[in-house]
Amino acid sequence: MRRLLIWAPLALFVLVFGLVASGLFAPGERAVKSAMIGQPAPAFTLPALLPGKPGVDSKTFADGKPRLVNVFASWCGPCIAEAPQLMKMREMGIEIVGIATADTPEAMLGFLTRNGDPFTAIGDDRNRKVQFAFGSAGVPETFVIDGKGKVTYQHIGYVGPQDMPKLLEALAAAR
Amino acid sequence: MKRFLLLLTLMFAAPALADSGLPPPELAYTQLRDPAKELRAKALMETLRCLVCQGQSIADSDAEMAADMRALVRQRIEAGETPDQVRGWLIQRYGDYVTYDPPFSWLTAPLWAAPVLLIAIGLFIARRSFGKDDDESEGQEGTRA
Numbered sequence: 001m002r003r004l005l006i007w008a009p010l011a012l013f014v015l016v017f018g019l020v021a022s023g024l025f026a027p028g029e030r031a032v033k034s035a036m037i038g039q040p041a042p043a044f045t046l047p048a049l050l051p052g053k054p055g056v057d058s059k060t061f062a063d064g065k066p067r068l069v070n071v072f073a074s075w076c077g078p079c080i081a082e083a084p085q086l087m088k089m090r091e092m093g094i095e096i097v098g099i100a101t102a103d104t105p106e107a108m109l110g111f112l113t114r115n116g117d118p119f120t121a122i123g124d125d126r127n128r129k130v131q132f133a134f135g136s137a138g139v140p141e142t143f144v145i146d147g148k149g150k151v152t153y154q155h156i157g158y159v160g161p162q163d164m165p166k167l168l169e170a171l172a173a174a175r
Numbered sequence: 176m177k178r179f180l181l182l183l184t185l186m187f188a189a190p191a192l193a194d195s196g197l198p199p200p201e202l203a204y205t206q207l208r209d210p211a212k213e214l215r216a217k218a219l220m221e222t223l224r225c226l227v228c229q230g231q232s233i234a235d236s237d238a239e240m241a242a243d244m245r246a247l248v249r250q251r252i253e254a255g256e257t258p259d260q261v262r263g264w265l266i267q268r269y270g271d272y273v274t275y276d277p278p279f280s281w282l283t284a285p286l287w288a289a290p291v292l293l294i295a296i297g298l299f300i301a302r303r304s305f306g307k308d309d310d311e312s313e314g315q316e317g318t319r320a
Contacts, residue, residue: 032226035270042268075195102195102239127200128243135268137226138240 031156034135034143041069041143041151042133046123049100049108056097056123056130062149066174067095068167069143070119071131073103074111076139078158083115085159090118094171098122099130101139142167146174194239202249203242209253216249219258222276223248223265232275 036042041061048055061067070086072079086096098119100108108122125131134143134151144153144167153170155163207213217234223244225236233241233248251261265273277283 030229032229032269032272035266035268073195102197102243104197126197127246128240129247132244132247132265132268137269 032137033156034137034141034151034154036135036143036151037154039151041145041149042130044130044133046099046125046130049103049122049124050105050112053119054121056099056121058149061145062147064147065095066144066146066152066171067097068171069097069099069134069145071099071101071125071134071136071139071141071143073101073139074107075103076101079111079140080115082140082158082160083118085161085164086118087116088164089167095120099125099134101125101128101131144170144174199239199242200246202246202253204245207249207253212252213249215258216252219252219261220245220248222274223262224273224275226269226273 041058044056044058046056068089072082090096096118098121100122103124103126112119123130131139134141136143136154138156140158142155142159143151144155146152152174153167155167159167207216220234221232223233225231225233225238225241225244227238227240228236231241233244248261251264252258262274262276266278271277271280271283277286279287
């Protein structure tokens with residue numbers, strides 16, 4: 001027993017070393033996931049950010065067709081990078097609802113002029129209340145809402161060309 | 176070139192560094208009028224994780240998102256909600272990760288049990304070292320390296 005115990009500190013060291021090494025080579029997931037997946041979308045109404053573009057009312061989510069809710073901002077770099085993909089989905093006839101995070105009409109107008117406007121509605125989420133209600137921890141994030149108004153999928157970060165199949169699949173599953 | 180530009184934009188794409196440049200909401204940096212409520216709100220804010228920094232509480236963080244969350248907490252406390260209700264609302268949306276005071280569950284049980292376990296191990300080692308007078312640990316210091 002004693003003879004074995006002599007090796008205990010070394011064994012413990014190897015264990016800790018292994019733990020640290022594995023953490024170095026496979027760092028943990030840093031993104032905070034929403035806990036709202038599978039839940040009904042939060043109830044909210046957001047006023048329109050831009051004239052001529054309606055605001056967002058969560059009551060309209062239960063109209064039988066799936067849609068995307070895109071939490072974004074004109075001041076966010078990755079939102080520029082995902083714009084072409086959103087435009088593509090718009091051309092496919094997918095409805096995209098925008099939640100404008102801490103934004104101003106002027107800045108948003110410039111953003112849409114430069115990057116295209118895939119949104120059917122843009123709500124003014126000035127103080128991130130709706131972002132919090134969705135359990136979203138940053139911009140951009142994209143949620144899939146099914147025809148019954150349930151949140152079925154969350155995509156964290158910008159939607160790149162490589163993310164399109166997954167999103168379209170989630171949209172198809174939400175029908 | 177386009178790809179290079181895209182990569183360039185992504186290089187500066189850390190959401191943590193993104194900043195809307197808008198002034199923070201009113202209750203992000205102002206206290207509530209009712210000192211008792213402010214005390215409760217402050218205590219709650221110290222136990223909520225900033226979602227941007229993830230290593231700070233929203234009471235400590237200067238991230239815009241934390242400021243907005245402070246305002247949300249104060250507004251809800253002012254409207255008469257209890258800190259537990261506000262915490263519950265956030266846990267419902269972000270999971271237990273959002274609070275530094277995780278509720279007891281099978282998943283968090285090791286967190287709560289670890290200190291007790293470590294103290295028990297310490298006591299056990301202390302007892303073995305100081306408690307018993309067995310002859311092998313007595314009077315042999317000189318012969319040991």
